[in-house]
Amino acid sequence: MADVRGFKPLAGPYARPDASAYPNVWAAADTQRDVVLWEDRKWMNHVRGSTFDAVAAALNSTPGSFWTDGVAMYFHPFGSTDPNADGKVYERSRN
Numbered sequence: 849m850a851d852v853r854g855f856k857p858l859a860g861p862y863a864r865p866d867a868s869a870y871p872n873v874w875a876a877a878d879t880q881r882d883v884v885l886w887e888d889r890k891w892m893n894h895v896r897g898s899t900f901d902a903v904a905a906a907l908n909s910t911p912g913s914f915w916t917d918g919v920a921m922y923f924h925p926f927g928s929t930d931p932n933a934d935g936k937v938y939e940r941s942r943n
Contacts, residue, residue, distance in 0.1 A: 855941050855942065856940060857937065857939050858878065858885065858939060858940050859876060860876060861932050862874040862875065862876050862932055865920075865922065869908075870904050870905070870907065870908040871908070872907070872908045872909075872924045872925075872928050873908050873922055873924055874922070874923055874924070874925070874931050875920045875921065876920065876923075877919075877921075878916055878918075878919070878920055878940065879919065880942075881916065881917070883916060883941045883942070884940065885921060885938065885940050885941075886938070886939045886940070887912065887923075887925055887926055887936050887937070888936045889939075890912070890926065892912050892914045892923065893912055893914070894914060895910065895914065895915045897915065900917065900922060907922055907923070908924060911927060911928050912924065912925070912926040923938070925938075
């Protein structure tokens with residue numbers, strides 16, 4: 849059976865790239881650019897910027913946001929939860 853969905857699960861475990869400066873930002877390995885992220889089928893807000901350093905503060909202060917550089921997916925869950933333990937499903941679009 850073929851998988852024809854337009855999204856795929858974002859693989860964990862998720863890590864904090866800089867927990868002391870940005871405690872709400874999590875990251876997962878992800879190898880595609882130009883994708884979007886959903887949390888429990890809720891569309892997340894795409895923060896705009898060219899580097900993680902340029903978007904990190906906005907991600908940290910905006911629940912339900914994400915940014916990717918094509919190597920990692922950085923995100924701030926709705927509710928500022930721990931995505932490793934919140935029981936939510938994180939999925940990204942396919943490019």
